[in-house]
Amino acid sequence: MEHQQPYDFFRYTSYGLRVLAERAGFAKDTIQVQAFGGTFTRWAYELPHALNIFPNSGLQQRKPTAKGMALLPLKVAAFGFIRISQAMLFALDRFDTMKDYPFGWSMVAKKEIN
Numbered sequence: 001m002e003h004q005q006p007y008d009f010f011r012y013t014s015y016g017l018r019v020l021a022e023r024a025g026f027a028k029d030t031i032q033v034q035a036f037g038g039t040f041t042r043w044a045y046e047l048p049h050a051l052n053i054f055p056n057s058g059l060q061q062r063k064p065t066a067k068g069m070a071l072l073p074l075k076v077a078a079f080g081f082i083r084i085s086q087a088m089l090f091a092l093d094r095f096d097t098m099k100d101y102p103f104g105w106s107m108v109a110k111k112e113i114n
Contacts, residue, residue, distance in 0.1 A: 017105055017107045021107060024111075026110065027109070027110055030108075031108075032108045033106070034107075035099035035104075036106060037103045038093050039101045040089040040095075041090060041093045044085075044093075047085060050082065051075065051082070054075040054078070055067045055068045056068050057075075
């Protein structure tokens, strides 16, 4: 998904991060790249975007809309369903041993100072 528009210039893989660190002079044996969760964690974080199909109720702006108010009970029910689904997805994530479609990556590396 495109985010941080228009400043989302790069998306890195675990391999890309490792190569960038090596080329920047970090010691190969110190580079550690880890996934932030696996596929199920990614799905759990993506799932709430489904709520965007519902129109804004207007309650926060104190300007309620007819369509938003009519669909508000369904939106609240969908929100509850999503929260329960997220809990199940987070629990399932422990079975994803590949972690090749994670929510993101972290990298720690050490560089020797001369």
